[in-house]
Amino acid sequence: MAVTIRDVAKASGVHISTVSRTFSAPHLVNPNTRSRVLAHAEQLGYRPNRAARALITGRTYNIGLIVADIANPFFPPLIKAAESQARKHDHHIFVADTNEDPALEEEVVRALAKQVDGVLLCSPRMSNTLIEQLSREVPLVVVNRQITGIPAVAMDVAGGARRAVEHLIGLGHRRIALVSGPRGSWTSREIRRSATSTARAGNAELTIIGPNPPTEVGGLTVAEDVLRAGATAVLAYNDLMAIGLIEGLLAAGAHVPGDVSVVGIDDIMLSRLTRPKLTTVATPTAAAGRSAVDMLLAHGDDRRTTAHVHLQTELVIRDSTGPGPGPHSPADPGDVIAPGGVAS
Amino acid sequence: MAVTIRDVAKASGVHISTVSRTFSAPHLVNPNTRSRVLAHAEQLGYRPNRAARALITGRTYNIGLIVADIANPFFPPLIKAAESQARKHDHHIFVADTNEDPALEEEVVRALAKQVDGVLLCSPRMSNTLIEQLSREVPLVVVNRQITGIPAVAMDVAGGARRAVEHLIGLGHRRIALVSGPRGSWTSREIRRSATSTARAGNAELTIIGPNPPTEVGGLTVAEDVLRAGATAVLAYNDLMAIGLIEGLLAAGAHVPGDVSVVGIDDIMLSRLTRPKLTTVATPTAAAGRSAVDMLLAHGDDRRTTAHVHLQTELVIRDSTGPGPGPHSPADPGDVIAPGGVAS
DNA sequence: GACATGAGTGCAACCGCTTGCATTAATGGG
DNA sequence: CCCATTAATGCAAGCGGTTGCACTCATGTC
Numbered sequence: 001m002a003v004t005i006r007d008v009a010k011a012s013g014v015h016i017s018t019v020s021r022t023f024s025a026p027h028l029v030n031p032n033t034r035s036r037v038l039a040h041a042e043q044l045g046y047r048p049n050r051a052a053r054a055l056i057t058g059r060t061y062n063i064g065l066i067v068a069d070i071a072n073p074f075f076p077p078l079i080k081a082a083e084s085q086a087r088k089h090d091h092h093i094f095v096a097d098t099n100e101d102p103a104l105e106e107e108v109v110r111a112l113a114k115q116v117d118g119v120l121l122c123s124p125r126m127s128n129t130l131i132e133q134l135s136r137e138v139p140l141v142v143v144n145r146q147i148t149g150i151p152a153v154a155m156d157v158a159g160g161a162r163r164a165v166e167h168l169i170g171l172g173h174r175r176i177a178l179v180s181g182p183r184g185s186w187t188s189r190e191i192r193r194s195a196t197s198t199a200r201a202g203n204a205e206l207t208i209i210g211p212n213p214p215t216e217v218g219g220l221t222v223a224e225d226v227l228r229a230g231a232t233a234v235l236a237y238n239d240l241m242a243i244g245l246i247e248g249l250l251a252a253g254a255h256v257p258g259d260v261s262v263v264g265i266d267d268i269m270l271s272r273l274t275r276p277k278l279t280t281v282a283t284p285t286a287a288a289g290r291s292a293v294d295m296l297l298a299h300g301d302d303r304r305t306t307a308h309v310h311l312q313t314e315l316v317i318r319d320s321t322g323p324g325p326g327p328h329s330p331a332d333p334g335d336v337i338a339p340g341g342v343a344s
Numbered sequence: 345m346a347v348t349i350r351d352v353a354k355a356s357g358v359h360i361s362t363v364s365r366t367f368s369a370p371h372l373v374n375p376n377t378r379s380r381v382l383a384h385a386e387q388l389g390y391r392p393n394r395a396a397r398a399l400i401t402g403r404t405y406n407i408g409l410i411v412a413d414i415a416n417p418f419f420p421p422l423i424k425a426a427e428s429q430a431r432k433h434d435h436h437i438f439v440a441d442t443n444e445d446p447a448l449e450e451e452v453v454r455a456l457a458k459q460v461d462g463v464l465l466c467s468p469r470m471s472n473t474l475i476e477q478l479s480r481e482v483p484l485v486v487v488n489r490q491i492t493g494i495p496a497v498a499m500d501v502a503g504g505a506r507r508a509v510e511h512l513i514g515l516g517h518r519r520i521a522l523v524s525g526p527r528g529s530w531t532s533r534e535i536r537r538s539a540t541s542t543a544r545a546g547n548a549e550l551t552i553i554g555p556n557p558p559t560e561v562g563g564l565t566v567a568e569d570v571l572r573a574g575a576t577a578v579l580a581y582n583d584l585m586a587i588g589l590i591e592g593l594l595a596a597g598a599h600v601p602g603d604v605s606v607v608g609i610d611d612i613m614l615s616r617l618t619r620p621k622l623t624t625v626a627t628p629t630a631a632a633g634r635s636a637v638d639m640l641l642a643h644g645d646d647r648r649t650t651a652h653v654h655l656q657t658e659l660v661i662r663d664s665t666g667p668g669p670g671p672h673s674p675a676d677p678g679d680v681i682a683p684g685g686v687a688s
Numbered sequence: 689g690a691c692a693t694g695a696g697t698g699c700a701a702c703c704g705c706t707t708g709c710a711t712t713a714a715t716g717g718g
Numbered sequence: 719c720c721c722a723t724t725a726a727t728g729c730a731a732g733c734g735g736t737t738g739c740a741c742t743c744a745t746g747t748c
Contacts, residue, residue: 002458002734004733004734004735005734005735006734006735014697014698015697015698015699016698016734016735016736017697017698017699017700017735017736017737018696018697018698019735020734020735020736020737021696021697021736021737024735024736024737025736025737028695028696028697029696029697030695030696030697033696033697047454047455047457047458048734048735049399049458049459049733049734049735050458050459050735051395051396051398051399051404051458051459051734051735052395052399052703052733052734052735052736053734053735053736054395054703054735055393055395055396055399055702055703055704055705055733055734055735055736056702056703056704056734056735056736056737057703057735057736058703060395062438062459069424070420070423070424070427071420071421071424071613073417073420073613075420076414076415076417076419076420077415079414079439080413080414080415080441083414083439083440083441084441087440092438092440092455092456092459093438093439093440094406094436094437094438094439095423095427095437095438095439096427096431096436096437097424097427097428110391111391111436112436113391114346114391114393114394114395115393115394115395115406115436216613243617247617269415269417269560269614270613270614270617273587273591273614273617273618274617274618274619275618275619346704348703348704348705349704349705350704358727358728359727359728359729360704360705360706360728361705361706361707361727361728361729361730362726362727362728363705364704364705364706364707365706365707365726365727368705368706368707369706369707372725372726372727373726373727374725374726374727377726377727392704392705393703393704393705395704395705396703396704396705396706396733397704397705397706398705398733399703399704399705399706399732399733399734399735400704400705400706400707400732400733400734401705401706401707401733402733
């Protein structure tokens with residue numbers, strides 16, 4: 001049915017190997033022959049069959065991209081950037097959604113392994129051990145994770161979380177809640193680690209709530225817990241949860257940022273558009289997608305280039321954070337200035 | 345390197361064809377042999393190479409999914425649903441982003457053609473003729489387009505646009521603007537057609553603004569045009585534009601829905617979260633993704649099943665639409681009731 | 689003029705797997 | 719007990735390419 005290398009060979013009166021070389025090693029064929037072959041190929045609409053080629057070369061020109069949830073607004077910009085970068089290098093990209101399920105991640109990597117040159121594991125939920133094992137079966141680049149010996153693109157969420165907590169403490173908040181993300185998330189652990197030490201250094205109390213599903217609903221449902229904990233400020237695992245949380249807080253009668261300040265992480269497009277506009281830690285997702293693809297493609301050539309790329313994050317202050325009840329906050333109208341009013 | 349059918353054959357002491365049949369035609373092999381082969385395969389970690397298999401069977405178990413812009417929030421739910429449905433049938437999915445570029449669409453379809461069982465063209469921008477031609481090279485299902493002879497999943501945006509315009513007219517609006525989408529969009533034409541006739545039937549004036557890029561910025565930049573046209577209500581090609589438009593209107597000092605009512609189309613997640621919450625025509629994107637995959641896979645078997653699936657849409661009334669200046673609207677406090685106040 | 693050289697091409701094996709056909713052994717009918 | 723069936727397996731060709739090797743001719747060199 002489809003036109004093959006043989007058809008082109010017949011049409012141009014050369015052996016199939018010459019046609020093959022015309023495409024994959026042009027310098028080996030006489031310019032005249034080459035142009036004749038190309039003309040016939042063009043005219044017949046010939047396109048090399050990549051799968052067949054891969055069978056012998058081992059290069060598929062495909063990349064697997066595995067994410068926890070396509071519909072989570074964090075991922076689309078990453079996928080878009082990765083796809084674009086991949087195509088720049090003439091690669092196509094498989095996308096798989098694992099629904100936050102570690103077992104599914106493993107299964108998908110294995111299923112894809114044979115037909116890709118490598119796999120991008122974005123925010124994986126599986127164990128390090130398993131990832132290391134898989135990386136022996138297929139070249140792997142992990143995004144949002146750090147594992148020795150495995151090429152990785154990591155965003156500095158720890159630094160972001162630190163700045164977020166410092167921001168909150170600077171506003172006078174002393175009781176802060178951390179709404180953490182899903183089990184198995186490296187990012188979530190980083191955030192917790194960083195937020196914990198920053199809070200301690202700033203003499204603030206940090207209540208950890210979680211793990212939670214990293215969705216709007218996940219945020220919405222912990223609103224009560226946040227209030228019960230008496231927190232006046234919250235750092236959420238991601239923007240989606242922060243937005244859900246704000247909804248939940250409003251529903252419970254708490255004002256944002258009047259009663260509770262909320263900071264998210266990711267700076268998804270949404271966050272500029274909600275009311276109040278979300279204060280958040282911006283992560284360079286598109287850059288992460290591009291870098292990950294670059295690493296994977298570079299990695300293919302010289303083995304053991306297990307570089308780790310680190311990308312900066314940035315705290316974007318908008319309208320969901322405001323002064324807390326601490327010593328630096330303006331006194332409530334009805335309040336009496338307490339004697340010796342300077343707390344430690 | 346990787347374990348092949350030969351390794352399994354050697355280990356189990358049978359010919360490779362028996363191993364092959366164990367996986368692709370189990371009923372042809374003796375149960376004892378089969379279980380022995382399976383055991384060895386399992387132990388060696390054997391996985392059939394799909395590309396090699398495809399070479400001879402012609403079935404790749406891959407699907408191509410082509411969208412105009414992954415980052416447009418309309419698409420992720422569709423992609424997610426399609427991917428999930430595809431995997432249910434043991435298929436993997438290639439995702440390609442064409443950046444609204446018709447030429448790129450063609451190129452990508454051709455590039456993918458050989459390694460997929462079919463392609464889902466979502467909201468294509470190319471011409472019908474070209475699509476028909478491509479559908480001769482690879483099985484195609486189009487989403488958001490109708491072409492005779494080509495299987496399609498179409499959402500009833502025309503009906504949605506009609507209900508949206510009727511809603512606006514019912515609120516008393518008589519000068520309505522239609523902010524249309526990108527050139528080449530079937531959806532955009534459907535909306536225009538439907539909105540035009542509905543407006544005419546309702547004695548309202550419809551100003552068409554566009555074509556425009558279907559993005560937030562696309563909406564933002566037409567805010568001025570909308571005001572200049574003197575419209576008190578707008579139907580936008582999609583939610584993203586509607587949201588951008590609202591931003592633009594607010595920036596220009598116009599209140600929504602006080603001065604101008606805005607209706608979007610799609611009901612992306614965002615639309616529930618902005619202020620004001622967007623009135624919009626909800627389109628069943630996930631269902632579309634699922635159906636498209638189903639059609640593609642069904643289509644493979646019996647040729648010429650060029651069914652067209654139609655999916656209903658629904659007008660969701662939220663806070664971005666309000667009474668217009670028409671006869672049914674409450675009089676402005678400062679207004680004098682005009683004599684003979686009933687306009688036609 | 690003999691010979692090494694290298695450019696250009698053909699030949700054939702092979703990548704991992706499927707499948708039509710041949711072969712063999714076991715089964716049942718007459 | 720012989721023969722026709724049938725079940726199970728092996729054999730080998732082939733899917734669409736790539737690639738090491740051998741071969742054929744100009745060339746250039748001495």
